Amino acid sequence: MKCKSLYWIAFMMCFFAIGCDNTEDGSYVDPITLYEKVNGNWALTNLKMVDEVAKANKIEPNEENLSTYFNYEDFKIKFNVDEKNQPTSYEVTGNVPPLFAPKGYWALSSDFQPTNGGANKIYLYSDAQKTTKTDELRLISVPGKNEEMQIQLTRTSGGVDFVSYVFKLTAIN
Template structure:
């Protein structure tokens, strides 16, 4: 008899536990895009030049830190978006030699991070219609909780990269 009572009690506890589980999924919100993460002001923390030919041939040194040369410590870039988080313009400030067009318009190759591991590109344009591409940056590290971002600019000849520049940036509030 005691055993029946314990089973009955266990059954009732499970019934109430399941019956009281009211899951509230909330209301729909738009997913967070990479545009929201890239948007804003960024200050350079490190700029590295990589000799891709030397690196491929295992010749040292293949990398050079340019952060303290040519006023690059003053390098800042601002990526702007509109009220719908769509990319608009960008601008580089600081008295630095330009490695890419210092102002223009931008877009990403994808609004979301790839699930296949393919990298995201930041396309730079000279016109608001985004028909005249001036440069292409590879987004290496996506901004997130750490508020850090990295992108790479590669220069190539005949389809082969010979030098690249890796920009490491922190968000400026």
Template sequence: MKCKSIYWLAVFMCLTVIGCDNTEDGSYVDPITLYEKVNGNWGLTNLKLVDEFAITNAIEPHEENLSTYFNYEDFKIKFNVDEKNQPTSYEVLGDVPPLFAPKGFWRLSSDFQQTNASGPVAIYLYSDAQKTQKTDELKLTSVPGNNDEMELKLVHSSGGSAYASYVFKLTAIN
């Protein structure tokens, strides 16, 4: 009889301990998207022209720093999102020669950073709010993180072959 009492007491204790384990995981929040990271004002720290033809044919030099030419030190870009972190408009600020449409609308090819070898996320630029008239495409080659830096690449091509690209290194402006 004493053995059965100890058995039932042990079972009761186990059930009590298991029943008290109530882990609180918090409430659900939406995951952080790239839109939240790209949103905001960005200032140019470096602009590099890359001669893709020269790279392909092993010709030097194949890069040129354009940061201090043509007022590019004044280059700023602003990416806007709405209250739901969905992309709206963008605008290039500063008296600089345009390498792509200086204002319009934008969206990303993916809401999240790619973890496979599919290449960088694209920033599609549009001339209309409905996002049906694509004007250009930028590659998000370095995603902003805790260092508030971002890198974009604009590739110019002809007949499917890239001949020049522009690499924009940007930092967040508060």
């Protein structure tokens, strides 16, 4: 009986000794922002022009694939960030007609993906202080494991969307 009690006490002591071990989970790191995901070089996979008026009125065809026209297969865009993952500049390369300013500065409407299902916006600026906005792109598809991203440029007249361009991009390593 005394032997069983000693074994039981020894077992409990081992259990308590193991239970007091502090596991090191690492140090705190900042959450991953969209700037980290958008940062880098992107090549055009597909460019689609959508006639928003025809689409709203259910007129077909309302889309045109522009990927193979006007040298858009050479379209590349680079979004740069600084060492703190804050946006700096962007540049479009390739011999393509510009749909938006080919170089400038950029910022996102939010550092993180919105939880309400809305799209983030990429604001394009002509100056480093980001006071003169030149265009606005919608971030339709956020890059993730598949390293693909979709952005949309919409043109409006009198507050009504009449044409949009959907850029499907893949990361260049």
